[in-house]
Amino acid sequence: LATLIRNKHSALKRMLNFNAPPLKNAAAEPVWKVLIYDRFGQDIISPLLGVKELRDMGITLHLLLHSDRDPIPDVPAIYFVMPTEENIDRICQDLRNQLYESYYLNFISAISRSKLEDIASAALAANAVTQVTKVYDQYLNFITLEDDMFILCHQNKELISYHAINRADILDTDMEAIMDTIVDSLFCFFVTLGAVPIIRCPRGNAAEMVAVKLDKKLRENLRDARNSLFTGDNMTAGQFSFQRPLFVLADRNLDLATPLHHTWTYQALIHDVLDFHLNRVMMEEGQGAEPSPAGARPKKKSRKTYDLTAADKFWQKHKGSPFPEVAESVQEELDTYRAQEDEVKRLKSIMGLEGEDEGAISMLSDNTAKLTSAVSSLPELLEKKRLIDLHTNVATAVLDHIKSRKLDVYFEYEEKLMSKSTLDKSLLDIISDPDAGTPEDKMRLFLIYYITAQQAPSEADLEQYKKALQDAGCDLSPLNYIKQWKAFTKMAAAPANYGNSGVKPMGLFSRVMNTGSQFVMEGVKNLVLKQHVSDKQQRSERTSETDDYRYFDPKMLRGSESLCVTMSCDDVVVFVLQAIVFVVGGGNYIEYQNLVDYAKSKQGKKVLYGCSELFNAAQFIKQVRKQDTCKLSRQHRTKNMNFNESGQFNLLVALCVCVCVCVCVCLKQAGNYLFYDL
Incomplete structure (x- = not known):
């Protein structure tokens, strides 16, 4: 799975080099060209390739397909569009207008024959047949956000959203279209x-x-062995290994609590409280600064963007850390930078000494090498300062939300609610507190x-809660939907009890900030983060949950599913190394971080997280609010969906449940089947 982002990165670089292997000779001059993409292509490229990398590959200009573009007749153009x-139609128009010297057409997903014929007809009519140099299906219709995380789309994501899948008036044709869209992207993912x-x-x-x-x-x-994307010349190195990935599909309706959870880790907090999309956070410049003095003209705030990429070492180290730890680390980085800066200033001062004082000359000689080293490391120091400023601004903005809304x-x-711990304050008190958060x-x-x-609250208690929520300015439509959702779900006989041995403290990840830190966490307590772990994750055994999971192996003959399901664990050789968990209906950074932490605890195991769309709590509540408050979709009413009574379906449980009993490779040797459990 670690090769996924490298495969996609290589595929994009190959495409930008006219679908030829990238130049290995750094001294060789690249061919200058323009890149034309649509919004989908832009979203795919931007998290992986920055402007500098594009320029290094000869991309002098990158433009949106539907923007107003002037002709550049002596330059080749690379198209990357859906x-x-x-x-x-727009590509055909470009051919008629003779905008570029040559055209390299790359489609994000497979183009149909009829549309290909439309392009051919337009090229023929425009006398530009020889200019259309190459046409490729790239199969890159998904967005890679992290080495171990991907989403299907950002543009038009409402078409495959939780609301779109679960709306009450959905037609069969609409559902088929949504499923086809999701499957097309997943197919591209596995091709890559x-x-x-x-x-x-x-x-x-x-x-x-x-x-x-x-x-x-x-x-x-x-x-179709001749044209298969998984055989022959299309086969990647991963095809020569028996390590086939386990792909676990989960439905958002199995857990509606996690997307609503107030989180405490850096990346998830940024996504929750700031404008964070495709690894880029947008915020008003000066956010978190002191207000203008009375009577002064308020400063006009401008929007500033920060890219949080794999090249940012601080981000890579701390994106999954609890926020107080991040705040302390920012302060430590700032102190280290200031010490290095002071050292450079001191050396400069020494180099400027005048006179023939022997002590000064000796000191000058001793420090020349140090100053040379300091000057050579100046670009690195400036980049470090840029990253410190970036995270200072972002962390300050997050801290403002924490303090103003009492997010701690x-x-x-919520942690105590989920773990069934003793509550030190009544829920009604928090809801009624005007200073505790937003509606x-x-x-x-x-x-x-x-x-x-x-056990659901009594009608009298529920009415009391509803009145308090309304007094606090809350819209009750999400509650109306959740009530129906819970009423239509089939409760499991044995509800999960997060308060028993399943909850294991992972230690204190946060500490009180030093008084000198600019990120003093007033009102933010030391918190113990809990990890919900099922006993089923620790041992390979069949359960009622695993029995209800369907099994598909596209490489096996039809009818093999029943054979695999009836195999006992004694017939299975455990061989689990790679897994992909994908949530249909939307996911979040909380689940992603849980899987990252789980994978770290399992040496040699790789887990990758994906979802049809990525939303924060505000976006999810907005979708829930849209749901029909009078009825649920036919999917809820007619399908037998299994839930535990807490309403949660932990993705770690889903992953390990499948790993325990999944038969992943079936090889026939000398008339006997050898089964491997991945």
Whole structure:
């Protein structure tokens, strides 16, 4: 799985070099060209390749397909777009207008034959057949945000959103279109990964629909051996290994509490309280600064963007850390930088000594080498200063939200709710406190309480809560939907008890800041982060949960599913190394960080997280608010969906449940089947 981002990075670089291997000779001059992309292509490229990298590859100009573009007749153009009707029409228009010297057409997903014929007809009519040099299907229709995280799309994500999948008036044709869109992106993902997965999913929800369609699409491609994307020249190094990935599909409806949770880790907090999309955070310049003096003209605030990339060592080290630890680390980095800066100034002062004092001359000689080293490291020092300023500004903005909304109180209280710990304050007190958060914060807290409660509150208590929420300015439509969602779910016989041995303290990750730190966490307490771990993760055993999971192996003959399901664990050789967890209906950074922490605790195991869209709590509540408050979708009413009484379906449980019983490779040798459990 670690090769995924390298594969995609290489595929993009190859595409930008006219679909030829990139030049290995750094001294060789690249061919100068322009890059034309649509919004989808822009979203795919921007998290992986910066402007400098594009310039190094000869991209002098990158423009949106539907922008006003002037002709550049002596320069080749590389197109990277979705094969939509609008895009095809615009490409045909470019051919007629003779905008560029030559055209290299790269489609994000496979283009249909009819649309290809439209381009051919336009090229013929414009006498530009020889100028259309290459046409490629790139199969890159997904967005890589981290080495171990991907999403399907950012543009038009409302078309495959939680609301779109679960709306009450959805037609069968609409659902088919949504599933096809998701499956097309997942197919591209596995083509780029270069591996055919083993698929496992729960029954009776959208995840199962995706699994069935993906299995069918993979089988159809494998059946055509001559043109298969997983064989022959298209095979990557991963194909020569028996390490096939386990692909676990989960449905968002299995857990509606986690997307509402107030989090405490740096990356998830930024996504929750700031404008953070595609690894770029946008905020008003001066956010968190002191207000203008009375009577002074208020300063006009400008928007500033910060890219949080893999090249940012501080970000890579601390994005999953609790916020107080991040704040302390920013201060430490700042102190280290100032010490280095003072050393450079001291050496400069020594170099400027005058006179023939022997002591001064001796000191000058001793420090010449040090100054030379300091000057050579100056670019690195300036970059370090830039990153410190970046994280100082971002952390300050996050801290303002924590202090003004008392997010530490919400986080601690929700942790206790989920772990069934003793509460030191009544829920009604927090909801009624005018200084404790926004109306949305209060609604999120109450929804988590309602979802995770083993026993629903009485009607009298519920009315009291609803009145308090309304008095706090809350819109109750999300609660109305959650009530129906919970009523239509089939409760498991044995609800998960997060208060027992399943909850294991992972130690104090945060400490009180030093008094000298500019990030003194007033009102922010030391908190113990909990990890919910099921006993089923620790031992390979069949359970009612695993029995209800469907199994698909696109490489096996039809009818093999029943054979695999009936195999006992004694017949299976455990061989689990790679897994991909994908959430249909949307995901979040909280689940991603949980899986990252889980993978770190399992030496040699790789886990990758994906979701159809990435949303924060505010965006999720907005979708829930749209849901019909009178009825649920047919998916809820007619499908037999299994939940535990807490309403949560922990992704770590889902992953390990599948790993325990999944038969992933079936090789026939001398008439006997050898089974490997991945």
